[in-house]
Amino acid sequence: MAMSSSIFRTNFLPLQQSQDERPKCRFNGVAVAQLEPENARKTMVKQSQQTRQLKRFLNFSGEKPSTPLLDTINHPIHMKNLSIEELGKLADELREEVVYTVSNTGGHLSSNLGVAELTVALHHVFDTPVDKILWDVGHQSYPHKILTGRRSRMHSIRQTCGLAGFPKREESIHDAFGAGHSSTSISAGLGMAVGRDLLGKNNHVIAVIGDGAMTAGMAYEALNNAGYLDTNLIIILNDNKQVSLPTATVDGPAPPVGALSKALTKLHSNKEFRQLREAAKGITKQIGGQTHEIAAKFDSCMRGVVGGSGASLFEELGVYYIGPVDGHDVEDLVYVMNEIKSMPAPGPVLIHVITEKGKGYAPAEVAPDKMHGVVKFDPKSGKQMKSKSPTRSYTQYFAESLIAEAQEDDKIVGIHAAMGGGTGLNLFQKQFPDRCFDVGIAEQHAVTFAAGLASEGLKPFCAIYSSFLQRGFDQVAHDVDLQKLPVRFAIDRAGLVGADGPTHCGAFDTTFMACLPNMVVMAPSNETELMHMVATAAAIDDRPSCFRYPRGNGIGSILPPNNKGTPLEIGKGRVLREGSGRVAILGYGTIVQSCMKAAEQLQMHDISTTVADARFCKPIDGDLLKQLAQEHEILITVEEGSIGGFSTHVSHFLCLNGLLDGKLKWRPMVLPDRYIDHGSQSDQIEEAGLSSKHIAATVLSLLGLTRGSKCII
């Protein structure tokens, strides 16, 4: 018997307590050979469920973990018969599976570890796909995907043609609503609840939202509406005290942004109250008797006061508050959820669940950035295998040039929406802590806040991802552009972004920025140009301006000294390669590099090409366009953006100036009119038809050399 139990233990770490405190595993009707024999467990002491659940030693050795319980689950219905201890064990197995998978593919790690127990409890109590579970943002949905029949495909997560890294309705019926941007779950959930009521259906709707996502206004709009409508809706506030992403500053998580987190923290515990209680208890224990009774009354009065006031934020909105509940205690979670499930008319309910980001995997728990988003890593140590690149990312170049500008001009301030690490403003914040503002996940507020700063004479640089800026478009149009306030927008992650997929794709920013009358719109073709454009934007003080740059690393161009750029002449592009033939390619943004490569490929076919970098979409370089149109027969404009952007502005200019009335053949190359799925950036560019080969092939086909174009591709 001892032998078989030791065989069972080979997967666990060698260091263990001799008296293993694993709970008994009772499988109802499921015979699993690896179960520990009964008599080996006689010496175990059953620990009360109040101490935290983590009793197993988890296998993070890098080999495929042995997951006997998880192997039996292919659909949430398989979880219905599990006992509480088995559910706890299942959560631990999920952790092992998540660490094993993400260590091989990269992706989001610690958010998924934090919700293992919550996911297990949700699927045990509720019945997807009839019940709807909505995951806000969705980067914590890996355990959900594993439990809903996608475990076998988890190795392909975030890869081309693999599972999406976020919930996706087309992928599975268990994914009730797609996500990627934050704070949408309560709104969507309310919509689903109201739809259910109107159709007379009887299912449950559960929205899981984090404390960071709760800082967005949309969540409050939804809560307010939910309270007013009084429809049955369960909202789970997953609070891990990471209101700002742990990548917010260079040194780790920023202290929570705003008054909201203070309110939430009050709900956790009231240390003063407890200390008071302790003191009172201590005194009365020694004296005893009547004082104890009085102290006890004091206790219950205080409890009412303290417990009640903290929850008033949600109660005022009409949402019933329950909590805090320990998010790593499956028994508590299941109990609370079952109770609410059994009530006929609870109305909108908010369950405040406290979890820890990265729970159960020590390297994630101790890392300053909590291993929020990782590349491939070694599971034993948690060390990430970051590939070394000769150049740095555009984000870093942007941050450095902004710092260089800010050193000379103390009116420059930086604003971001809870993306300090992602936008590079964490570096800016380290240099100028008083001039960097993190407003939380609130892009709309960030834009108008910047407008307010600009109206006072400051020079705000708003660094927001292209797809997130979509949320603040009205503020850009109405507050910034209409009033011609000089706010500078640094639009990161423009174009295709790779593994994050269409939710994060920055396809539309040129379109919606360039249509605004007062906006200066520019795009650098390499990191040196980026630094010059930061300087240009800093110099433009009478109107708003923006510049876009992609996800990725620089090409290795020579940087200006001290990272300080020089302002460019506004509305002037440049010719990079003079050709002697009939063909001209005009690129906008970093895709100019692909245009140069296409020109080299065409050279091998003896076709001499002129390549130009437009630099500015607005005001467009009319002289350059006239020159290219008049001196060439074929003009290709290329951009990594949707229709309605740079190419559209070129077409307008050419038409209105009569340049299309002659022999010119003009063709635009833009992102296709469909969403490009997640994958590697190079795969996505191929799929979109914007690689250098595609550009060259387009030229060849226009020249009538179709056989040649087939050779190229």
Add this chain to the structure above:
Amino acid sequence: MRCSYGLTAIPGTDARFFSPETSFFQLRRTFQPTRIKFGSFKIKAKIDEARKEMSFYELLGISETGTSLEIKQAYKQLARKYHPDVSPPDRVEEYTARFIRVQEAYETLSDPRTRALYDKDLALGIHLAFSARRRYQNDEDLEDRSEWKNRWQSQLSELKRRSMNRDAGGNMSWGARMRRQREELSKEL
């Protein structure tokens, strides 16, 4: 990466990631009270206690199978003896240290849950100060969690009560109207 598990308690790590034996050796060699929550005085007191190697039972002067009444009586006796206010002036510090230890012993042993855990640790031969210290940290969290549990249990019962009366005539919210409609429909069927 910081991989120092053990007594230098990194928030979030817990008993799983070290064995008691290795932590015991750590304690002996380099005890650094990094989490000084209750004042270094108490830590020093624990070290003293550790050196004397007295179990809580020996401290209170009762057998390990003592009933809770015996524990209470022993505590009251010793508390009265060692309380700072009544101790002889030349031995205040020593008596106060003892008093705190006695109080700690009583707190652990009077609660059947913590007593069970302590007994288990004793049986395994884990060093006293280590276990006492761990109990302090766990205790705080346990207290938090039990407080939370009481709170949400009362919230749940309140919600249940409200839920029963929610759709009564007066409530004209949209949700209540829809729920009433749905009930009437299901009654008809």
